[in-house]
Amino acid sequence: QKEVEQDPGPLSVPEGAIVSLNCTYSNSAFQYFMWYRQYSRKGPELLMYTYSSGNKEDGRFTAQVDKSSKYISLFIRDSQPSDSATYLCAMGPLSGGYNKLIFGAGTRLAVHP
Amino acid sequence: DAGITQSPRHKVTETGTPVTLRCHQTENHRYMYWYRQDPGHGLRLIHYSYGVKDTDKGEVSDGYSVSRSKTEDFLLTLESATSSQTSVYFCAISEPFGGVYEQYFGPGTRLTVT
Numbered sequence: 001q002k003e004v005e006q007d008p009g010p011l012s013v014p015e016g017a018i019v020s021l022n023c024t025y026s027n028s029a030f031q032y033f034m035w036y037r038q039y040s041r042k043g044p045e046l047l048m049y050t051y052s053s054g055n056k057e058d059g060r061f062t063a064q065v066d067k068s069s070k071y072i073s074l075f076i077r078d079s080q081p082s083d084s085a086t087y088l089c090a091m092g093p094l095s096g097g098y099n100k101l102i103f104g105a106g107t108r109l110a111v112h113p
Numbered sequence: 114d115a116g117i118t119q120s121p122r123h124k125v126t127e128t129g130t131p132v133t134l135r136c137h138q139t140e141n142h143r144y145m146y147w148y149r150q151d152p153g154h155g156l157r158l159i160h161y162s163y164g165v166k167d168t169d170k171g172e173v174s175d176g177y178s179v180s181r182s183k184t185e186d187f188l189l190t191l192e193s194a195t196s197s198q199t200s201v202y203f204c205a206i207s208e209p210f211g212g213v214y215e216q217y218f219g220p221g222t223r224l225t226v227t
Contacts, residue, residue: 008153034215043206043218044156088155090216101216103155 003027006089015113019100023089023104026070030102033065035074036088038106044088048074051094064078079111115139117219125225132191134222136204144207145187146171146216147179149200156203160204162187194226 015021021035024045032051036044048063050056056063062075072091076083089104116139126132136145147159148171158171160179174216176198178190191198204219 005154006155036218041221041223043220046215046217049215090156100158101156105153105155105156 001026004089004091004102004104007107008105010108010110012110012112015078015081015111017079018109019079019083019109019111021074021076021087021107021109023072023091024070025072025091025102027093028070029093029101030091031094032092033063033072034090034101035061036065036090036103038086038088042086047087064084067094079109081111081113082112115182117204117206117217119202119219119222122220122223123223125227126194128195132187132194132224132226134202134224136219137191138185138187138206140206141184142208143205143224145181146205147187147189148176148203148205148209149173150203150221151199151200159189159202170183175222181221183200194224196226198224200224 004023004025034049035047037043037047047057050063050065053065053067060077064073086106088106088110090101092101118137120135144163146161149159150156157173158170159173159177160171161209162168165181165184180188187206202222205216207216
């Protein structure tokens with residue numbers, strides 16, 4: 001069983017829809033959680049990170065963490081065609097230096113006009 | 114893009130040949146990482162470095178070696194390339210922020226081993 005599970009999709013939604021992307025994990029030591037966006041043939045870019053349970057909002061994006069259920073989500077409001085990309089969750093334990101990140105396999109999202 | 118470049122960006126090589134990929138950063142980051150990305154597996158850590166000449170293995174290090182003789186350069190070498198090493202390789206750096214080390218990625222190198 002993988003430490004981080006992520007539904008690969010693809011997920012296809014109409015423009016303006018609310019998108020929910022999710023990951024589950026099994027390691028209780030994971031304390032910080034990140035979401036990356038990756039456009040085709042590009043490197044992943046960091047969207048958001050959080051290290052506490054609850055919600056964190058940044059514009060149209062909301063990251064949600066439920067440590068008791070070992071479940072994290074990324075919500076995208078008013079989705080746009082430019083949001084079409086693969087979204088990767090990543091997580092790891094807190095440390096004073098090198099941070100070991102474990103990535104989900106990524107969910108491919110297509111937002112059509 | 115955190116000042117990270119990777120070279121080459123694309124390479125086709127034959128089984129059994131050595132291959133070296135280069136990651137170059139311009140902002141003096143201490144931590145550097147090499148990942149490979151394959152369908153269904155996401156990003157998997159090959160090796161990482163926490164300083165000049167200080168490196169350690171990740172989860173998929175077999176068949177790979179690394180070197181870091183200067184802060185700005187982190188080299189990944191496939192001693193004898195195999196078809197299973199066909200992948201997209203990403204370099205990343207860590208930047209400390211509030212105690213959490215965010216990772217930033219380069220543009221990637223697409224390697225095909227025939």
